Amino acid sequence: MKNYLSEHYGDDSFQTLAGYEAKGGFAGLRKALAQTPEQVVEIVKASGLRGRGGAGFATGLKWSFMPKTNERMKVIVVNGDESEPGSFKDRMIMERGPFEVLEGIIIGAWAMGAQRAYIYVRGEYTRAIRTLEAAVKELYGKKRLGKSTFGVKGFDLDIVVHSGAGAYICGEETGLLESLEGKKGQPRKKPPFPAQHGAFGLPTTVNNIETFAHVPFILDRGVEWFKSRGTEKSPGTTLFGVSGHVERPGLFELPLGTPLREVLGHAGGVRGGRRLKGVMPGGLSMPVLPPSELEVPMAEEFLSQRGTHLGTGGVMVMDESVCMVRVATVVSYFFRDESCGQCTQCREGTAWVHKLCQKIERGRASDADLALLSDVPKLMEGQTICAFADAAAWPIQGLLRHFRDDFEAHLREQKCPFPESFEL
């Protein structure tokens, strides 16, 4: 399924400056440059665009937090870390539509008065890095970056592509800033917020790759056009990345609010005609949905009513063969391994949760252990420097909420009752 973002994905020329322009590229930027920065911020605000990095924060509002004065250099940081398991949309955008991202960044820089943008890309995404670097180079070659960007006097923007080293916590915006500065990637306490004290101490806005990619279309085609897609509170499309037990895993650009059943339909439905067991709708950290929720519109306002979130739109599908205790064990292993270890609740809690899951999975646990597995995530939630501890607690809580039977079966039978589930 293609839509505006991915319309030309697959056409290799779209990754070159000439090819991008031939498809009408930079029309949005030209319209932006004809307006004042304040007007551009207002347009993005009016469009209702929400960040696509997982938290769904209103983009225009975030842009308006940047200081209006030019005492200090202002910085844009583009989050291309894409470290949420189950997510692979940003990679596709960087590899297939690098100029969409760059155009969005340049519009953002104009709107916020930024002079530098860092694109922080997950280190393993070597192709994305190469593609972005080539695109940035082409723009510099045509003197469209640096001094007098796109020929506008006084608009001097530099763009740097920075390769990360692959740590989930370096996707969290302040962990990313620490990493960008060459330090150990661990989130910063707030305040101060990045808009006052961000990258290298400068006023900074962090947005996701996909967030920037939408911006040129909003500027070019208008707020009404943008809002005609998606839901009232979540306008536009997103790239749903469907993985797991479906016939045709892949990326599908669909309007926000598309029912989950339809999203799965684009991926060919559950593999081999098996029955669906559960879906994590937005990446590994989002609580699982049971099959009874297949009609839910895939937008934050509807998902949060069902105790889960849109996250990054990485839809992970599990069929009936899957043991949810195994899922919990794998999930908790991941979070245990990736916690930066600063906060007591997260450092100690993730490890404890993982040990409990392991014990239950191996059939060596008691009722008390299961009771603890319900309790410990509660100790972790809502009290830490960053949302990682929440992200670690939520999926466990979701699995227990909807699949408690699987856990109880392990206690009863003292082994895993799902012989066909994936191997640990």
Next chain:
Amino acid sequence: MPKIAIDSVEYEVPEGRTILQVLDDLGLLGNGVEVPHYCWHPKLSVDGSCRLCQVEIEGVPKLQIACNTPVANGMKVHTKSDRVIAARRGVMELLLINHPLDCPICDQAGECKLQDHAFDWGVPAARTTEPRRPAKKAVDLGPTIVFDQERCILCRRCVRFCREIPKTGELGVVNRGDESLLELFPGSELDNPYSMNVADICPVGALTTRDFRFKIRVWFTDDVESVCNQCSRGCNILASRSNNKVYRFLPRRNDAVNDTWICDHGRMSYKKNSTGRLTAPRADGREASYTDAVKRAGELVRAALDAKGKIVGVASPFASNADLAAFRDLLAALGAGPARFSVPRGESDAILIEAEKAPNAAGCRALGMVESNEQLGRADLALVLGHTLTAEVFGDVRNIVLIDTHESALSARATVALPARTFLEKSGAFTNSRGLVQSFSAVVEPTIEAWSESDALAQIAAAAGIA
């Protein structure tokens, strides 16, 4: 100034401070308002990682950490609500799943924050049966500090101390998650002039000083306020004593002098109280009773006076203001000129350590004494407090009456030598390099017969028949 309410009591507080700083400024912390904390330290940057200091703020949905939340006018803070207490209990339970419950053998027992807070907020029984994280025991981090890794709660106070105070940065936390470990920077060791402060600020028994470790249980000691005498900074200290013995010096907070730190040299100087002391009075090269030695000193003074001989006074920048004043008065009565004094000098730094290696040079100056290292020249009698001049300076002096704490080349050469009490054995005051007069009180009784310099001078004056 913003007004805030803490547990429904209103306070007017300075702007731009955090809740915890304000509580500290007002002297309320642990003194009416309980906001337990591990990572926060009043003299280090905010870390915000232990998450123990959470408080409830009206109108803010989530609990907030008091150490990193700036106060704002009208803010209503609650430190005792059910939510706050539940959060504290949660943090304590999580910290205790990996912390060994070895208080009976841990050297920090009795002054451990984990023990204290576990008593107040801990769970009655551990809900975990998993084995605790294995870790290294009794690792030498350097010449002064020993590390018991399994007790570390990763508050990073020691890391921030090394980065921010001596700026040597020997320590860091490596790895992630529950594998996080405090480690030395590869190839380095914790060896800076302030290294032992990390043991004071470590809230648990993970860092201890090799010097004090396993010497005595802290509940057998009591701490007496004193002032370090090893340089003119005059750092405020506590002397821990038991059985008439000093076991250690600890820094005592004084924001105007030493914040909350002392240097390792000053800390270890407690040992000087018991080593190299001048233990017995001497007269004419022989040991004598205190009474006989004082008598002989009196004779020397009388003889010099009667012969209208030259009497010189040499003061010590280690003496207290009261002793120096008594000396000044006696010299005046004897018709001698102002005392001279000399200050040993060494290295200084930008933190605490001063070049003048004595506590009371400022006191000497204030009392009109004259600084000089020159030869004393011809004199019948030198009355000397302390040991800061070399014996050669006294080359042409006929008789020396010395009142001093420690043996020296001069005590061997003196006609009369009288043991004096050290600053730990008497009360008094020093004037530090910034002119701050700081008093101290006696920590221990001398184990030998010794008097303060002023008492010894009074006895000599009496023996010489001077009113």
